[in-house]
Amino acid sequence: MAGSRLPRQLFLQGVAAVFMFAFASLYMQIPGLYGAGGILPARRTLRPQGKGRWQQLWEMPSLLWEAPRLGLDTAQGLELLSLLGTLLALGALLLRVLRHRLTYLLLWAAYLSACQVGQVFLYFQWDSLLLETGFLAMLVAPLRQPPIGKQGGPAGARPHEDLPFWLVRWLLFRLMFASGVVKLTSRCPAWWGLTALTYHYETQCLPTPAAWFAHHLPAWLHRLSVASTFLIEIAMPLLFFAPLRRLRLAAFYSQVLLQILIIITGNYNFFNLLTLVLSTALLDDEHLGAEWGRARRKKIAASWPKTFLTTLTLLLELTVYALLAYGTIHYFSLEVNWEQHTVHSRTNFTFHQFSQWLKTVMLPTMWLGGASLTWELLAAFWRWTQVRGWLWKLWSLVQLSIFGTATVALFTISLVPYSYMEPDTHGRLWTGAHRLFGAVEHLQLTNSYGLFRRMTGLGGRPEVVLEGSYDGHQWTEIEFMYKPGNLSRPPPIVTPHQPRLDWQMWFAALGPHTQSPWFTALVLRLLQGQEPVIRLVQNNLTRYPFHKQPPTYIRAQRYNYWFTQPEEQSQWWRRQWVEQFFPPVTLGDPTLETLLRQFGLQDKSPPRPRSASSPLTHALHWVRTQLSPLEAPTLLWGLLVAAAAIRVLQALLVPSPPPPNREEKHRTASKKEPGAAGKQATLAPNSCSSGAQTPRRKK
Numbered sequence: 001m002a003g004s005r006l007p008r009q010l011f012l013q014g015v016a017a018v019f020m021f022a023f024a025s026l027y028m029q030i031p032g033l034y035g036a037g038g039i040l041p042a043r044r045t046l047r048p049q050g051k052g053r054w055q056q057l058w059e060m061p062s063l064l065w066e067a068p069r070l071g072l073d074t075a076q077g078l079e080l081l082s083l084l085g086t087l088l089a090l091g092a093l094l095l096r097v098l099r100h101r102l103t104y105l106l107l108w109a110a111y112l113s114a115c116q117v118g119q120v121f122l123y124f125q126w127d128s129l130l131l132e133t134g135f136l137a138m139l140v141a142p143l144r145q146p147p148i149g150k151q152g153g154p155a156g157a158r159p160h161e162d163l164p165f166w167l168v169r170w171l172l173f174r175l176m177f178a179s180g181v182v183k184l185t186s187r188c189p190a191w192w193g194l195t196a197l198t199y200h201y202e203t204q205c206l207p208t209p210a211a212w213f214a215h216h217l218p219a220w221l222h223r224l225s226v227a228s229t230f231l232i233e234i235a236m237p238l239l240f241f242a243p244l245r246r247l248r249l250a251a252f253y254s255q256v257l258l259q260i261l262i263i264i265t266g267n268y269n270f271f272n273l274l275t276l277v278l279s280t281a282l283l284d285d286e287h288l289g290a291e292w293g294r295a296r297r298k299k300i301a302a303s304w305p306k307t308f309l310t311t312l313t314l315l316l317e318l319t320v321y322a323l324l325a326y327g328t329i330h331y332f333s334l335e336v337n338w339e340q341h342t343v344h345s346r347t348n349f350t351f352h353q354f355s356q357w358l359k360t361v362m363l364p365t366m367w368l369g370g371a372s373l374t375w376e377l378l379a380a381f382w383r384w385t386q387v388r389g390w391l392w393k394l395w396s397l398v399q400l401s402i403f404g405t406a407t408v409a410l411f412t413i414s415l416v417p418y419s420y421m422e423p424d425t426h427g428r429l430w431t432g433a434h435r436l437f438g439a440v441e442h443l444q445l446t447n448s449y450g451l452f453r454r455m456t457g458l459g460g461r462p463e464v465v466l467e468g469s470y471d472g473h474q475w476t477e478i479e480f481m482y483k484p485g486n487l488s489r490p491p492p493i494v495t496p497h498q499p500r501l502d503w504q505m506w507f508a509a510l511g512p513h514t515q516s517p518w519f520t521a522l523v524l525r526l527l528q529g530q531e532p533v534i535r536l537v538q539n540n541l542t543r544y545p546f547h548k549q550p551p552t553y554i555r556a557q558r559y560n561y562w563f564t565q566p567e568e569q570s571q572w573w574r575r576q577w578v579e580q581f582f583p584p585v586t587l588g589d590p591t592l593e594t595l596l597r598q599f600g601l602q603d604k605s606p607p608r609p610r611s612a613s614s615p616l617t618h619a620l621h622w623v624r625t626q627l628s629p630l631e632a633p634t635l636l637w638g639l640l641v642a643a644a645a646i647r648v649l650q651a652l653l654v655p656s657p658p659p660p661n662r663e664e665k666h667r668t669a670s671k672k673e674p675g676a677a678g679k680q681a682t683l684a685p686n687s688c689s690s691g692a693q694t695p696r697r698k699k
Contacts, residue, residue: 003285003286004165004281004285005161005285006285006289007284007285007288008140010280010288011165011168011278011280011281012092012137013093014277014280015104015133015134015137016089016090016093016107017089017273017277017640018270018274018277018496019085019089020085021273021639022111022127022270023110024082024086024632025497025498026082026114026122026500027079027082027086028635029121029499030075030078031075031535032530032534033121033501034075034117034118035532037530038075038525039121039501039518039521039522039525039533040120040121040518041074042074042075042117043074045074045116045117046060046062046064046117059442060442061112061113061116061442062113062117063110064078064113064116064117067080070614072616078113079620080616081110081113083620085106088103090639090643091103092104092107093643094647099142100144101138101139103141104137105138107134108134108137111134112131115131119518120518121504122500124498125447125449126268126269126270128444129175129449130270130274131445131447132171132444132446133278136167136410139167139407140161140165142161158396159383159396159399160399160400160402160403160404162379162380163376164403165281166281166373169241169282170369170372170411170414171414172237172275172279173237173365174414174449175278176233176237176255177237177238178421178448178450179233179450179451180233181358182421182450182451182453183233183452184351185354185421187351188453188455190455194226194332194346195223196452196455197214197222197223197225197226198222199457200452201215201265202215202561202562202563203456204266205266205502205503205506206266206267206482206483206492206494206499206503208264208265210264210265211265211491211563212490212491215563216563220342220343224334227328227332227334228328230332231254232258235327235328236254237251240281241368241369241371241372242320244313244316245286245287247320249282249283249287251282252279256279259272259279267482267495269494270498272495331349332347333345333346333347333348358421359424362419363428366415366418366419369411370411373407373408373411376407380400381400384396384397384400410445412433413436413437413440413445414446415429416429416434417437417446417448418448420448421450457560459560460561460576462509462560462561463506463509463558463559463560464505464509464581465477465478465485465557466526466554467555467557468526468545468551469555469584470549470551470553472552472584476545476546476551477545479537479538480501480538481502481539481631482499483505484561484573487571487572487574487575488571492633494632494633496636499632501522501536501537504516509558512581513556517599519556519582520595520596520599521596521599523585523592524587524592524596526550526551527585528587529546529549534547539628539629539630552586554582554584555580555585556580556582557577557578557579557581558578558581559575559577560576560578561575
């Protein structure tokens, strides 16, 4: 392996960017979701149970327990956390000195605190994925950023540094492999029939304009794309641990291709960006250009053993690619019809056969991860043996012991949620792993994944449309900013923002309203005319049809939506009424009161008054007043453009130092320690010198 210094820095910057998007997106929605007049007020979630302070904090870890000490209620504390998280993440994105272990610990703790009070609006898999990634970033980040060496890179790499970064690769493997497997274990006919993409583009939560065009691609291409998805999500992840770097790079680019296509055709907030950040664990310094600018070595005739190994490596790579191609052709019965210029495909295995295969490979994939981790531990130990100076050697051993133990422990507990896919394997797992996982499960250090398990909307995309009225006879539709409603409005592009109410409206449409208790609270707040909730529907209040006076009645209808055909150029959608989703209600209506009481949504006690004269309260109110006119995607893209502009200025104003020549390196080594130059020649490629603090080099 060619080292991971540059990929680690890229990973830390990417995690900071995703945290920035997540906190800023959440901040814009807090008053409507969690405020005193919001859909699910956050103050209901943090109620003292008469337990000790530390026990209470351990059972429900949230910094928001301390909000009353600052004179803030829970929602205001959440706003403060989100603002500080956004600024801290932006700082870590721009400043190398802030890519510190403490920074990522604070980001992780702040987002975990938000998830504790987020309720159903923060129960998405990418929120769990961000928490797990953020904790790993805390381990990957250095305790102190080493100085920039004369070669333009951080000097003084430590033997343990690659260990936590390996966990990022393991997380990426679990995410992708599970996402592919659950599509087949769910027995969804669309995935088994390779027709999922025929429905996916128009039935996903928030499609983009490109989804309309992708939906009208030929059916045979949709089926081929599903087969390719299974290849990328089930087979290619096994190459994440391949000993040949070109195989790992091939797996990396396959994941990048999949994520970019998803970003183009769907608004999945920061999820795909976070997956791309995780993919950096497949890269190395050599591929990212760590050797760029160094003097080129003279070409010399390769010895026959080296030529033989090169040829053998190439043959192994070609064999792997051939097996992948053969497996795809065989298991999906790919046949090219040259006359019609199409590719026919179908699933060439049964559910029983796949279940037996999964039962066979689950334990070997765990052993594969264990073997890869063992190799990393041995490599770290070898680097430790190259450290010079007994004091540095002792300090390196302490660090290696701590991070080695943490890495093994996190790998062990991750096997529990990973094995959920196969019940027999889960039952045979070591009981110690179950106990360890149960002890820290509430911290969300590791989670189970599996996206797009079943394809919904096979008979049309179900969509809930809210309607308001003053007299109960004339009804006006209430259009949301992002989800489909108006037939002539094109699908929006909102990535990396996640409009959490719009997402939950998509889930609500899949069943009766009683399965989504929060929907009753939404109806109540709209009848009350709560402005923070209205801004979740339409940030520009003039576009809300009842902005002057709240409606007297509200009801909801369920429609089926479909993309229009290419010849229907004036509209993007067509729809058909299905049924009434929520009955007409008004304030004080017995039906509404019964539902509120049934779901425990009644305001039994008013919020405790807080001091309005607090400087912190005034500051939060001022920031909210300045930012409320902006739509969330505008704010997020503004942060991204500002960060990019600052990075460009940094690159222009602070040029990187030129690489030293060989004589300078030799003189520096001779000054620091007599005979150092001679000793360096005998060091292993990834050795670490604590005395001279020379960067690792690839021979």
